[in-house]
Amino acid sequence: xxxxxxxxxxxxxxxxxxxxxxxxxxxxxxxxxxxxxxxxxxxxxxxxxxxxxxxxxxxxxxxxxxxxxxxxxxxxxxxxxxxxxxxxxxxxxxxxxxxxxxxxxxxxxxxxxxxxxxxxxxxxxxxxxxxxxxxxxxxxxxxxxxxxxxxxxxxxx
Numbered sequence: 730x731x732x733x734x735x736x737x738x739x740x741x742x743x744x745x746x747x748x749x750x751x752x753x754x755x756x757x758x759x760x761x762x763x764x765x766x767x768x769x770x771x772x773x774x775x776x777x778x779x780x781x782x783x784x785x786x787x788x789x790x791x792x793x794x795x796x797x798x799x800x801x802x803x804x805x806x807x808x809x810x811x812x813x814x815x816x817x818x819x820x821x822x823x824x825x826x827x828x829x830x831x832x833x834x835x836x837x838x839x840x841x842x843x844x845x846x847x848x849x850x851x852x853x854x855x856x857x858x859x860x861x862x863x864x865x866x867x868x869x870x871x872x873x874x875x876x877x878x879x880x881x882x883x884x885x886x
Contacts, residue, residue, distance in 0.1 A: 731844045736862045737836065743866040744832050752877075754783075754869050755829070761880050763821035767814055768879065776879050777813040779872045780824055785811060786868055787831035790861060794838040798853040835865070 730738075742748050745755040752760070758780065766777040785808060792800035802809050815821050839846075839862075847859030 732847055732859070733839065733842060733844045733862075736847075736866075737839055739863065739866045740832070740835065740839075743869055748870075750870070752873075754873055755825070757873055757877060757880075758825055758828070761821075761876070763815060763818045765880070766821055770879055770882050774810075774875065775813075776876050777815045777821075777824065778810060779876050779879075780828060781811045781813045782809065783869055783872055784824075784828050784831055785809060787828070787835060787865065790865055791831060791834050791838065793851045793854070793861070794835070794858075796852055801853070 743754060745753050747753065761776055766780075767775050769775050785802060789800065789802050813824070815824065847857060847862070849858050850856070851858055851861055
């Protein structure tokens, strides 16, 4: 198994497989009641905002894999932390569908690549795909912990 194959496997396991640390991204998100996704317990980051933030960074990776030199995310600006307010179960399902779509697009783009991609520079950045691709799962897991904490606060009340 090559390095890229390992990264793809990690992305799949973290997203909807059986990761060693517990629930996958989608298992955790599917367990969240849509009625609490706008709640702000610890500051201004709700579950909906955290999910949109994960999506935003996944879109960044997709754009860069497609060779886009213009697309960027500015840390702590609107396209990093987009304000989201879910008004119903359908909107929550649509947000979850957006994250599923980013997973599909990333995997489709990586399916046609080899380990050589890992040494290529990310368009208009000073780092390589070898640095950013493993961080997708790491970033998802980090925010999944926050989502789990926010969800457990509501379950325990």
